[in-house]
Amino acid sequence: xxxxxxxxxxxxxxxxxxxxxxxxxxxxxxxxxxxxxxxxxxxxxxxxxxxxxxxxxxxxxxxxxxxxxxxxx
Numbered sequence: 001x002x003x004x005x006x007x008x009x010x011x012x013x014x015x016x017x018x019x020x021x022x023x024x025x026x027x028x029x030x031x032x033x034x035x036x037x038x039x040x041x042x043x044x045x046x047x048x049x050x051x052x053x054x055x056x057x058x059x060x061x062x063x064x065x066x067x068x069x070x071x072x073x
Contacts (some may be wrong), residue, residue: 008059
């Protein structure tokens with residue numbers, strides 16, 4: 001169950017937003033009984049890149065066993 005402040009990753013690319021599959025974000029707001037989420041994406045310097053409204057099918061909650069990745073914007 002995804003909640004506010006959970007760390008999530010994108011399931012697919014969002015090219016219009018400059019984001020790609022597996023980019024990591026933080027849930028900043030939960031909408032409509034957990035059907036949609038505001039997810040913030042930031043750089044390692046904590047600069048905000050985007051805040052997107054995403055459905056449950058567009059994200060997955062990452063676990064302690066997942067390995068993050070880094071890429072240049």
